[in-house]
Amino acid sequence: MDSVDLHVLRAAIDWLEQGHRVALATVVKTWGSAPRPPGSWLAMRADGQLAGSVSGGCVEDDLIAQLRDNRLATDTPGLIAYGVRKEEAARFGLPCGGQLQLLLEPRPDIRVLRAMLAAIERRELFARRVDLQTGDATLLPAQRNDTLQFDGKQLVTIHGPSQRLLVIGAGQISHFLAQMAQALNYEIIVCDPREEYRQGWQVPGVQLLACMPDDAVKQLQMDANSAVVALTHDPKLDDMALLEALKSPAIYVGALGSRANNAKRRERLRLFDLSEAEISRLHGPVGLPIGSRTPPEIAVAILAEMTALRHGITLQAAPSRQPEAQLRQVALKLA
Known part of the structure; x- marks a missing residue:
């Protein structure tokens, strides 16, 4: 794009x-x-x-x-x-x-x-x-x-690319995220030590790294114009990258996963040399809560949250929605 x-x-x-x-x-x-x-x-x-x-x-x-x-x-x-x-x-x-x-x-x-x-x-x-x-x-x-x-x-x-985005994992979500981020002037680096995932990468204009993700974070020297998003669902890869990214000046650090999985991830991160302030910088679940389900929808949610943060906009979580059947029951009680 x-x-x-x-x-x-x-x-x-x-x-x-x-x-x-x-x-x-x-x-x-x-x-x-x-x-x-x-x-x-x-x-x-x-x-x-x-x-x-x-x-x-x-x-x-x-x-x-x-x-x-x-x-x-x-x-x-x-x-x-x-x-x-x-x-x-x-x-x-x-x-x-x-x-x-x-x-x-x-x-x-x-x-x-x-x-x-x-x-x-x-x-x-x-x-x-x-x-x-x-x-x-x-x-x-x-x-x-x-x-x-x-x-x-x-x-x-x-x-040219005035922002930089390091994506951990070369899966399907990463494909859509990289394509959309290019239109927003990001330099995209994808890191995945898994050869089978790298072989399937098809987004031109993206630097593809085969090293371990934590090494990539350290080598790239993430700054305040950089973002790191972990998308492998594999703690051995995601957590190691997050350990380094949360200590860096990167403006955005996010990880894919449910609220429960990210709560467990935060507990694992507390076992290492991270402060509570550093752990609190983690955006997990990654992206704005817009009900995204498909890979392109998840990519939109991630980039929306990154854009809001870059512009200094603080967004609150979207209110939960009751299923239509429950809403009908409430209406009947009020009638």
Whole structure:
């Protein structure tokens, strides 16, 4: 499953190779309840085709109109703001108080776009720097904790896998989890010492390790932009990885299994050199309680919980639901 960056780049390169007029727009700053965060971008053709987004749609329509009417005839980038006035916010469908500032690049360099595409396909993390005076774009190395920078003269955006996910086990759930996580810009590493599981792995763009999971956690030096999810159901593999992961700065550590099995797992972890604070970091059962049953549903629940945690959102457990038969009995008693 492709990331947004890949979608935008492939479309822009394809259109330019076909001889179309193409422009790029990137969200530079936002105020209030803006629909898309800084760094969001889109490629657009003069005939109205788009890839990516910077808002809910109305802003894109105005940008296409400017491109079609040749109001973006300059060769150098420029800034444009939306939602500054209340009536303008209403016109462009922005939330109450929402404003956004965009950098428009009317003539992107296809050579730079091709270099970006190749780097992302290699799962490399890099920065793209755009000089607003000259329009020149250059690619630079980046670190996982780097963020978008804009000083009015240069815009630096981060591209590639800015988060890292270590998955213990190469089973069916791991397949769906890896595919979905790639679209969220995760670098995916799957560790499984079991040869029969590694032979069945079919997700491209994923690093596959054959070492013991605890060794993988230590070798990868998990940081605050990393997550570890144990999915083998085998305590010999999962628990050893969790022992190391819970001591690391990893932002998310989760393990598959029922509440009863995870309670037993926590008791086993207490036998080792882990503090109660470290054990409390374990998300088990892994993922949000959305009633997931199938492997893709479980993958959705895991990534939803990881995303909420990464954005600082605290979620409460979903209330239990009584079977329909019990609800009917309650209704009859109340009647």
